[in-house]
Amino acid sequence: MTDTCSFHAGSTPLLISVPHDGRLLLESVERRMTAAGSDIPDTDWHVAKLYEFVRELDASMLVADYSRYVVDLNRPPDDAALYAGQISTGICPNMSFAGEYLYEDMGVVAAQDVRERVDAYWLPYHSLIESKLAALRDEYGYAILWDAHSIPSLVPRLFDGELPVLNIGTNDGDSCSANIAEQVFEIATASDYSAVMNGRFKGGYITRHYGDPRNNVHAIQLEIAQRAYMDEASREYDDVKADKLRDTLSSMLEGFLVATKRQYE
Numbered sequence: 001m002t003d004t005c006s007f008h009a010g011s012t013p014l015l016i017s018v019p020h021d022g023r024l025l026l027e028s029v030e031r032r033m034t035a036a037g038s039d040i041p042d043t044d045w046h047v048a049k050l051y052e053f054v055r056e057l058d059a060s061m062l063v064a065d066y067s068r069y070v071v072d073l074n075r076p077p078d079d080a081a082l083y084a085g086q087i088s089t090g091i092c093p094n095m096s097f098a099g100e101y102l103y104e105d106m107g108v109v110a111a112q113d114v115r116e117r118v119d120a121y122w123l124p125y126h127s128l129i130e131s132k133l134a135a136l137r138d139e140y141g142y143a144i145l146w147d148a149h150s151i152p153s154l155v156p157r158l159f160d161g162e163l164p165v166l167n168i169g170t171n172d173g174d175s176c177s178a179n180i181a182e183q184v185f186e187i188a189t190a191s192d193y194s195a196v197m198n199g200r201f202k203g204g205y206i207t208r209h210y211g212d213p214r215n216n217v218h219a220i221q222l223e224i225a226q227r228a229y230m231d232e233a234s235r236e237y238d239d240v241k242a243d244k245l246r247d248t249l250s251s252m253l254e255g256f257l258v259a260t261k262r263q264y265e
């Protein structure tokens with residue numbers, strides 16, 4: 001546990017990362033926000049709760065406490081340098097997925113503020129991922145990372161039509177051995193849910209940066225359409241739907257562990 005994220009240590013090679021279910025805003029950030037912004041609509045609602053079962057699988061889990069509107073942990077840290085002085089839609093967004101301004105006067109986050117948020121909130125999360133993956137690789141000879149996300153089923157600004165329920169991303173095969181990813185995907189396609197691999201969502205910065213199969217780190221992102229476990233309109237968690245989805249998630253994660261173990265035997 002740090003003051004920016006929560007960490008649970010397991011005893012398997014699997015690390016689950018939950019970067020977007022954080023709800024906290026900084027007072028200095030919230031003060032400038034529009035009503036749309038402080039409503040934090042782009043939260044990966046309840047993903048940490050959905051994945052609580054991974055303790056039974058003995059996986060480690062890292063959960064961010066702060067909103068992606070403070071700093072987006074799934075974007076590269078040099079975003080500020082790349083877009084200095086311009087509208088940033090990346091690491092410190094100024095607009096919601098729906099296209100609403102997050103800040104009064106249609107403002108953006110100043111480059112200096114971006115740097116401070118990266119230092120204070122982005123770096124601790126990534127230091128933990130990096131050190132945990134290194135420790136797992138030392139202990140087991142390999143490490144596996146599952147970056148856990150969710151998103152509304154319909155976001156016209158980001159994609160056409162209704163999103164499949166299970167969206168597996170391996171950066172088109174670069175972040176995870178094809179053999180391992182295929183086994184996880186097979187479990188998804190055999191479930192009651194619609195599933196796609198490397199479709200609209202191929203994995204963000206976390207999956208792309210840490211997934212390095214040649215150096216024995218395999219990373220998969222799973223983007224879940226929120227209709228599978230919650231009421232998207234009210235944002236309420238649906239226990240019945242979530243329990244059912246958890247069976248599939250549990251099978252996919254066990255498949256990830258088993259397939260990787262087999263590859264290294």
Ligand SMILES: [Zn+2]
Nearest residue numbers: 020044149150
């Ligand atoms: Zn997310």
